[in-house]
Amino acid sequence: MKITKVLNNNAVIVLDEGEEKIAIGPGVGFSKGKNDIVPSRKVEKLFILKENEQLSQLFERIPEEHILIAEDIIRYAQSSLDTELGDHSRLGLTDHLSFAIERAIDGIILKNKLLPEIRLLYKKEFEIGLWALKHVKEKLNIQLPIDEAAFLAIHIHTMKIRGGDIKKTVRQTGIIRDMVGTIEKHLNIKIEEDEISYERLITHLRFALIRVEQGRRETMDEEMFELIKDKFPEAYNCSLQVIERLKQKHKISMPKDELGFITLHIERLRTL
Numbered sequence: 001m002k003i004t005k006v007l008n009n010n011a012v013i014v015l016d017e018g019e020e021k022i023a024i025g026p027g028v029g030f031s032k033g034k035n036d037i038v039p040s041r042k043v044e045k046l047f048i049l050k051e052n053e054q055l056s057q058l059f060e061r062i063p064e065e066h067i068l069i070a071e072d073i074i075r076y077a078q079s080s081l082d083t084e085l086g087d088h089s090r091l092g093l094t095d096h097l098s099f100a101i102e103r104a105i106d107g108i109i110l111k112n113k114l115l116p117e118i119r120l121l122y123k124k125e126f127e128i129g130l131w132a133l134k135h136v137k138e139k140l141n142i143q144l145p146i147d148e149a150a151f152l153a154i155h156i157h158t159m160k161i162r163g164g165d166i167k168k169t170v171r172q173t174g175i176i177r178d179m180v181g182t183i184e185k186h187l188n189i190k191i192e193e194d195e196i197s198y199e200r201l202i203t204h205l206r207f208a209l210i211r212v213e214q215g216r217r218e219t220m221d222e223e224m225f226e227l228i229k230d231k232f233p234e235a236y237n238c239s240l241q242v243i244e245r246l247k248q249k250h251k252i253s254m255p256k257d258e259l260g261f262i263t264l265h266i267e268r269l270r271t272l
Contacts, residue, residue, distance in 0.1 A: 001014040001015065001016045001021075001023060001037065001038045001040065001043070002014060002015045002035055002036070002037055002038075003029075003032055003033065003034055003035060003036045003037075003038060004020060004034060005034065006029040006032055006033065006034075007022070007029065007056060007059040007060050008029055008059060008060070008064045008067070009027060009028075009029045009030045009064055010024060010025065010026055010027065010028060010029060010030075010064050010067060010068060011023070011024050011028065011029060011059040011064075011067065012028050012029040012032065012038060013056065014038055022055060022056055022059070023038055023043045023045075024043070024044055024045040024067070024071065025042045025043045025044040025045070026042075026044075026068065027042065028042050028043060044071070045071070054091055055090065055091050055094075058091060058094060058095055062094070062095070062098040063098065065139065065140065066094070066097060066098040066101060067094060067098075069097065069132075069135060069136060069139055069140075070090075070093055070094040070097050070098075072135060073093070073097070073128070073131075073132045073135065073152070073156075074090065074093070074159070076128060076131060076132075076135075077125075077128045077156050077159070080124065080127070080128055080131075081124060081125075081128075081156075081160065083160060085156070085159040085160060086159050086160070090159070092155055092158075092166060093152065093155040093156070093159065096151060096152070096155060097132075097136075097152070100144055100148050100151070101136065101140065101142055101144070104142050104143065104144050104145075105142065109145050109147070110145075110147060110148075110151075111147055112147035112148075112150045112151055113177065114150065114170070114173045114174060114177055115146070115147055115150045116193045117173050117176050117177050117180075117202055118150040118153050118154060118173060119150065119193070120193070120198075120199050120202055120203070121173065121176075121202065121203070121206055122153045122154070122156075122157050125152075125153035125154070125156045125157045126149055126150060126153040128152070128153065128156055129148070129149030129150060129151075129152040129153040129156070130146075130149045132144075132148075132149065132152050133146070133148060133149055154166060154169055154170060154173075157169060172206065172209055175209065175246070175250050175252070176202055176205045176206060176209070178245070178249065178250075179205055179242050179245070179246065180201070180202065180205075182238075182241055182242045182245050183201075183238055183242060183266055183269070186237075186238040186241050186242075187234075187238060187266075187269070187270055189269070189270075191269060195269075197265070197268040197269050198269065200265060200268070201265040201266070201268075201269065204261060204262070204265055205262070208254065208258045208261070208262070209252070211258075212252060212253070212254060212255070212258075219257050220257040220260045220261065224260065225256065225257070225259075225260045228260050228263050228264060229260070229263070232263055232264075232266075232267045234270065235263045235264075235266040235267040235270055236259075236263045238263075238266050238270075239259050239262045239263040239266055240259070242262060242266075243258075243259055243262075
């Protein structure tokens with residue numbers, strides 16, 4: 001592989017099999033220049049340049065150590081999740097991490113309102129996010145806030161082969177937060193994040209939203225539905241408010257069967 005441009009000490013643009021690519025690896029660009037050869041053993045990752053022009057631009061403008069730390073996080077995530085992560089969100093994770101480090105240096109803390117939901121919905125990814133905070137501390141002696149573990153968890157989730165789009169993931173998590181807020185307001189309670197009933201509730205809400213999106217249903221027979229409705233009127237009325245807000249604010253219509261299941265989860269919370 002012959003270098004056509006050095007981006008930094010750890011990233012270069014090379015000509016490989018007649019195609020320009022971005023090559024990443026510790027020291028691949030150190031003391032190198034145009035037309036120098038890069039040994040394949042030094043390259044950890046290759047990206048086709050025409051598909052990753054923004055990645056090339058990013059590598060030129062952010063500190064090299066941020067790029068290396070981002071790659072460490074991605075490697076650790078792949079090992080922890082035992083899966084290959086797609087490259088489509090690499091740009092977003094690297095850019096976010098670098099900006100988060102800059103904010104921390106400036107004493108700016110960006111709060112993540114979805115932290116409780118992300119911690120429960122994406123447990124493995126959140127644990128990787130926590131590892132990332134420790135890694136940044138070890139490498140740069142900079143302590144990122146726990147909110148960043150949640151932000152990184154979302155990026156890692158969307159890098160999974162079937163992870164989906166980051167905007168879609170954040171929107172879904174925000175909708176769940178809104179649904180939980182409606183329940184808290186109606187029942188006049190503060191739901192504790194460490195309660196098992198809370199975890200069950202938001203997990204159910206997440207899969208309920210996925211079922212609606214995919215056109216699937218969690219069926220409940222009519223007799224059981226009427227029994228739940230009559231036995232738990234307060235929880236049922238709360239469910240009605242949740243479903244109505246979902247329809248009015250987010251344009252999502254939830255089937256009656258889901259109303260019954262949500263009522264059961266709310267009743268568990270209400271009677272704690």
